[in-house]
Amino acid sequence: MASISGLCSSSSNLIPKPNLPSSSRTQSQWMISSPFRIDENLKTSFPGISSKSGQSLLTHSVARDVPSSMSKIAATGDGVAGKSVEKKGLETDPKVLWERYTEWLYQHKELGLYLDVSRVGFTDEFVKEMEPRFMKAFKAMEDLEKGAIANPDEGRMVGHYWLRNPKLSPNSFLRLQIENTLESICAFAEDIIGGKIKPPSSPDGRFTHILSVGIGGSALGPQFVAEALAPDNPPLKIRFIDNTDPAGIDHQIAQLGPELASTLVIVVSKSGGTPETRNGLLEVQKAFREAGLNFSKQGVAITQENSLLDNTARIEGWLARFPMFDWVGGRTSEMSAVGLLAAALQGINIKEMLEGASLMDEANRTTVIKNNPAALLALCWYWASDGVGSKDMVVLPYKDSLLLFSRYLQQLVMESLGKEFDLDGNKVNQGLTVYGNKGSTDQHAYIQQLREGVHNFFATFIEVLRDRPPGHDWELEPGVTCGDYLFGMLQGTRSALYANGRESVTVTVQEVNPRSVGALIALYERAVGIYASLVNINAYHQPGVEAGKKAAGEVLALQKRVLAVLNEASCKDPVEPLSIEEVADRCHAPDDIEMVYKIIAHMAANDRAIIAEGDCGSPRSVKVFLGECNVDALYA
Numbered sequence: 001m002a003s004i005s006g007l008c009s010s011s012s013n014l015i016p017k018p019n020l021p022s023s024s025r026t027q028s029q030w031m032i033s034s035p036f037r038i039d040e041n042l043k044t045s046f047p048g049i050s051s052k053s054g055q056s057l058l059t060h061s062v063a064r065d066v067p068s069s070m071s072k073i074a075a076t077g078d079g080v081a082g083k084s085v086e087k088k089g090l091e092t093d094p095k096v097l098w099e100r101y102t103e104w105l106y107q108h109k110e111l112g113l114y115l116d117v118s119r120v121g122f123t124d125e126f127v128k129e130m131e132p133r134f135m136k137a138f139k140a141m142e143d144l145e146k147g148a149i150a151n152p153d154e155g156r157m158v159g160h161y162w163l164r165n166p167k168l169s170p171n172s173f174l175r176l177q178i179e180n181t182l183e184s185i186c187a188f189a190e191d192i193i194g195g196k197i198k199p200p201s202s203p204d205g206r207f208t209h210i211l212s213v214g215i216g217g218s219a220l221g222p223q224f225v226a227e228a229l230a231p232d233n234p235p236l237k238i239r240f241i242d243n244t245d246p247a248g249i250d251h252q253i254a255q256l257g258p259e260l261a262s263t264l265v266i267v268v269s270k271s272g273g274t275p276e277t278r279n280g281l282l283e284v285q286k287a288f289r290e291a292g293l294n295f296s297k298q299g300v301a302i303t304q305e306n307s308l309l310d311n312t313a314r315i316e317g318w319l320a321r322f323p324m325f326d327w328v329g330g331r332t333s334e335m336s337a338v339g340l341l342a343a344a345l346q347g348i349n350i351k352e353m354l355e356g357a358s359l360m361d362e363a364n365r366t367t368v369i370k371n372n373p374a375a376l377l378a379l380c381w382y383w384a385s386d387g388v389g390s391k392d393m394v395v396l397p398y399k400d401s402l403l404l405f406s407r408y409l410q411q412l413v414m415e416s417l418g419k420e421f422d423l424d425g426n427k428v429n430q431g432l433t434v435y436g437n438k439g440s441t442d443q444h445a446y447i448q449q450l451r452e453g454v455h456n457f458f459a460t461f462i463e464v465l466r467d468r469p470p471g472h473d474w475e476l477e478p479g480v481t482c483g484d485y486l487f488g489m490l491q492g493t494r495s496a497l498y499a500n501g502r503e504s505v506t507v508t509v510q511e512v513n514p515r516s517v518g519a520l521i522a523l524y525e526r527a528v529g530i531y532a533s534l535v536n537i538n539a540y541h542q543p544g545v546e547a548g549k550k551a552a553g554e555v556l557a558l559q560k561r562v563l564a565v566l567n568e569a570s571c572k573d574p575v576e577p578l579s580i581e582e583v584a585d586r587c588h589a590p591d592d593i594e595m596v597y598k599i600i601a602h603m604a605a606n607d608r609a610i611i612a613e614g615d616c617g618s619p620r621s622v623k624v625f626l627g628e629c630n631v632d633a634l635y636a
């Protein structure tokens with residue numbers, strides 16, 4: 001069992017240098033006859049490394065489909081920079097490329113993190129032109145860290161950087177809030193893991209599972225971190241309900257089975273009123289009731305003070321409540337109670353995570369672009385996507401445990417940068433599309449298109465130097481380990497993409513550990529903030545999400561009217577089956593006839609409406625009524 005003092009203690013130990021794979025490992029017997037044997041010509045086995053003609057793609061790079069000269073146009077704003085730099089074909093000379101690699105390679109010594117931007121074709125001239133914009137962005141970040149209202153639409157401060165360095169908080173009240181919350185997270189996790197707080201129905205037992213209920217920023221960080229960092233046998237195993245899909249919820253509850261009795265349910269919602277999360281909670285509470293369990297003694301809320309969720313948890317006497325701060329956005333909340341509580345309960349060293357993030361933040365405060373990794377990323381994004389999101393960012397971690405990084409980044413980047421208007425009210429429709437899963441798996445899925453198909457992306461490789469914990473590696477053929485293959489696949493793909501004019505960034509970490517994960521999160525949080533300044537948008541609000549939520553509310557309101565109309569017709573004697581058109585008319589919603597039809601089709605599929613005539617494939621033929629008359633509803 002992990003000790004909580006270990007989990008929460010901060011350590012100044014540097015990450016050890018990776019050990020090179022031992023050459024004295026034993027060979028596998030069956031390797032000899034393996035169809036995958038590649039001993040003598042490694043190159044030909046890596047799809048990206050050798051071209052059909054046999055010419056090496058590692059050294060000779062030809063930018064085939066980048067126009068020899070393309071004007072880079074300023075995205076938005078004052079037009080200070082980036083408006084006239086020529087976008088030339090990518091560099092092909094290996095010696096020049098090596099020079100570019102060494103000249104631009106960023107290294108964070110203490111974190112063991114590298115950033116290689118050499119395979120993005122920005123020019124010195126472009127960097128120079130962008131300088132004034134960067135200076136503005138750096139100033140904006142400095143002001144933000146000092147407590148400026150960096151989210152003007154919502155009149156909010158943006159303080160996720162204070163979470164890992166409370167001393168930066170603009171006042172001592174906030175500082176104390178952060179420190180106290182961290183302390184109470186550690187203490188609570190210690191009590192749960194150590195068995196001081198026990199599940200009510202088994203006084204001798206311990207909590208064995210976490211069921212985390214939340215969506216968006218209230219789920220993605222904890223999911224990413226659990227996948228990346230949870231030990232194989234964590235003190236508490238985590239499951240997630242991150243949707244209002246009843247089958248998905250049933251599945252999670254069924255998987256827990258009798259262990260629901262020893263499950264800590266953490267309900268996470270900053271606003272405390274997100275419908276999907278509320279539904280998840282209601283479903284879980286129902287499961288508890290049906291199992292004869294007392295939910296409140298196993299429920300934990302993470303939410304803003306006085307939110308609906310907070311009040312519910314307080315009134316119902318839940319086991320614990322932790323605060324979410326007004327000045328922390330959902331998508332940047334991994335280092336708040338949202339991410340830290342779940343992580344600590346899984347035995348993840350959260351202080352190391354905070355330390356990694358803090359070190360990265362520190363590095364990102366320099367105003368020298370070349371030495372500022374977040375600025376370098378933002379520079380690459382701007383260059384590669386012309387500052388208008390003209391290319392997508394494909395994130396490819398070559399490490400299974402980082403599978404969810406791209407999904408995590410998807411919200412961080414797209415909810416932050418995908419904006420209709422800039423800060424001056426100009427319509428800009430900004431954004432940067434993010435997708436990806438993991439390498440080398442994706443090489444057998446969509447990399448074909450990336451290399452040869454439509455050129456609408458740039459890649460981000462995430463490389464992890466350490467293949468396995470020390471002492472566990474072996475050579476599955478002479479001189480080559482399984483991890484060497486992964487390495488070869490990454491390098492091969494990077495080279496092959498570049499050879500076809502596809503740009504890429506590579507972020508390298510020594511290993512996946514709390515520190516490096518904290519650093520990666522901090523790196524991208526800051527890159528998003530800087531990039532948002534470069535393109536003059538508010539990265540910290542999400543007005544677009546509201547439109548979907550409002551429309552969903554309208555659909556449900558219409559459904560209630562449809563039900564009332566059908567109920568009335570179904571209470572007649574004889575029952576009066578109605579056509580879709582009649583239902584829409586009686587709902588006074590003739591323009592919403594298509595939605596009325598969809599509502600009825602959905603209800604029919606769930607045995608809540610009876611199709612008397614026709615079938616759902618031909619909407620005009622359908623006549624519908626309800627199986628039962630609800631007399632009470634008639635007079636409601």
Ligand SMILES: O=P(O)(O)OC[C@H]1O[C@](O)(CO)[C@@H](O)[C@@H]1O
Binds near residue numbers: 271330331
């Ligand atoms: O934490 P809450 O308030 O439940 O919100 C969940 C998510 O919903 C959004 O507000 C909109 O999708 C996200 O920004 C947020 O992370």
